[in-house]
Every structure is written in structure tokens, then in C-alpha cells.
Amino acid sequence: MSPTRRAILAAPALLLPGLALAQAPDPRLAERGVGPADAPVRVQEFFSLTCSHCAAFHREVFPKVKAELVDKGAIRLIWRDFPLDRLALTAAQVARSLPEGQYEAFIGTLLNNQDRWAFSRDPMAGLAQMAGLAGMPRPKFDEVVADDSLARAILEQRSVAEREYEIRATPTFSFRAGDRAPRNQSGSIPFERFQALVEEAKKA
Template identity: 65%
Template structure:
């Protein structure tokens, strides 16, 4: 989804940070799936309220996981790239869950955007219900949403990713093997696999 179509994040100015450097806060460590020594690493920059991200995750990611990740051909790393305040809230919740619950939680949010992100009711209340299903208490949920430090840290990572990879839409992908290939937008599995092979061969 093009960045110009989403709301500008109403957050304080962010200090410059090393591009995608690993922070001390364990909540901001890499979240990914697949063997660390896979020949290709794919970084996906996504927003939880992006319909194109949801389409990729529902239509293409299952084949990516089955045919490429579980076979050891690649490792996929998710980088939160929230396009609005609601996506930022979801990213904060996902990052505050135990790391092993991250993939399942974001999968549920992307598969059920109409249930929480585009509801006619209060989306934060619907997000709270989704968080509860993932094992987060209401007290913890309220604490996470009030954590401005975590919000700024996620946005700092977004800013670093935007500068390093020149991201103009979500989802965006960086395929890194013997060579690096960057691609934006939802794509079918055949195209994704082609880019993996291109990065692997160099």
C-alpha cells in the first residue's frame, strides 16, 4: 500500500538511528522464521492495517512457508512498518508477546483485518480481544498501548528501514543471498520464488 494513502503518524520527531541495528530492548529483536543459516534471507516490511500485506500473508505466505522456509531454502524476517496509529498499536502488542507467539498473532491480525482494523466499533477494543486470545491480560494490554518508548522505538526502526531500503509501499521485501534484490507489493508465489532464486544465484 503506498505510503501517501495512509495517515501521517502523529508522533514526535525521531532521532536518527543506525539502520536496523539490534536494540537492547528484547522486544525489538528480530522476529522471523526459518533456519538462521539459510542461503537467502528475506526481510518483509509490512503494516498490520495494509490490505496488500494481508493478501500476501493469506495467499502467498503459506506456500512460501511450506516450500521455501520449511525446506531450509530461506529465512524470513518481519520488520514492523506501521502506516497508521492502529497498525502501530498492533505492532506494540505483537512485540510485547513472547517471541514464539509473534507469528501466530500477526497472522491472526492480518487474516482478520475486518474484525478489528476496519470494524464499525472501537478498533482498539477489538485489538484487545485479539490480544486476549494470544494470552495477554487487559492490564498488560493497556500498559503496552501507553508505552510511548516502545512506540518511538518501532518508529525509529521504521525510519531506518525507510532510509536504507527506500521503501515507498507495503509490503516491501529485501531478498539477500549472494546478491540483494528489493521488491515492493503483493506478489504471487511464482514471482516470490523467482526472486529468491535470483538472490541465491547472485
């Protein structure tokens, strides 16, 4: 999804004053991914939980990526938050505040059921319901939503992605083998293209 699709966080510091004064990285911002750490190719997926193209990829392509590439040790897939709006930022805060072992299942639920919460009449109520089903009590949900330090940390990571990887849209996948230069591909690409990019990364 192009950042023009929703109310974009083009100037995060205006949304959350004090961004430049963010503290040391929050431990909840530790890497979230699947696949062996020593896989020959690392693929970073820059995604937004309110992006319809990200949802399409997760529904239609990710299951095969996981079965054919992740589970067979060909790649490690790393999820990188790139929220396109305040709702996506809040959803990322909630996802990262759950136990690490629940992260994959929770973002999968949000992406697979995006219409039920992100585009409902009351998205925050929908998100709170999803969090509750994942075991997060409403008081904890409210605490996470109000956690500006976590929000700033996520936005800082988004800024790093813009600077270092030139990310401009979601989803964007960055393929890298060893110390070779990464190669980016945007859009909800089909499995065949994803697999071809993995092979190209090995040869680059």
C-alpha cells in the same frame, strides 16, 4: 499499500516527541522470523498490520512460501515493522510484547482477520480483544499501548528501513544472499514471482 492509503506516520517525531532521544534498542525489538539462520537467502518483509495488501499476501501466498521455502531451509523470512498509521504502530507494539513464540501466530491472526478489528467501528477494542485471545490481560494491553519507548523504537526501525532500504510501500520484500546487494520487490506478489526472486538472489 502505498503510504497515502491511510493517515501515515510521515513525520514520526511529530507524533511521538523525543524520537531522536530514543534509548538503547528495546529487547522486544529483537529479530522475529522463521527459517534457519544459515539459510542461503534472507528475505525481509516490511509490512504494516493495517495494510490490506500485506493481509492478502499473508492469506494467499505466505502458507506456500512457508511450506515450500521456509520449512525446506531455502530461506529465512524476517518480519520488519513498517507501520503506516497509529493503529498499525499500536498493533506492532502488542505483537512484540507477547512471548516471542507467539509472534508469528498473532500477526497471522491480525492479518487474516484484518476486517474484524482494523476496519471495525472500534479498532482499539477489536485489537484488545485479539490480544486477550492471545493471553494478554486488558491491564497489560493498556500498559503496552501507553509504552512510548517501545513505539519510538519501532518508529526508529521504520526510519532506518526508509533510509537504508528505500522502503516506500507495504509489503516490500528485500531478498539477499550472503553479502550480495539486496533486491527489493513491492506488492502482494504471487508465489511464483517470490520463488523466482529467491533464485535470482542466489545468482546476483
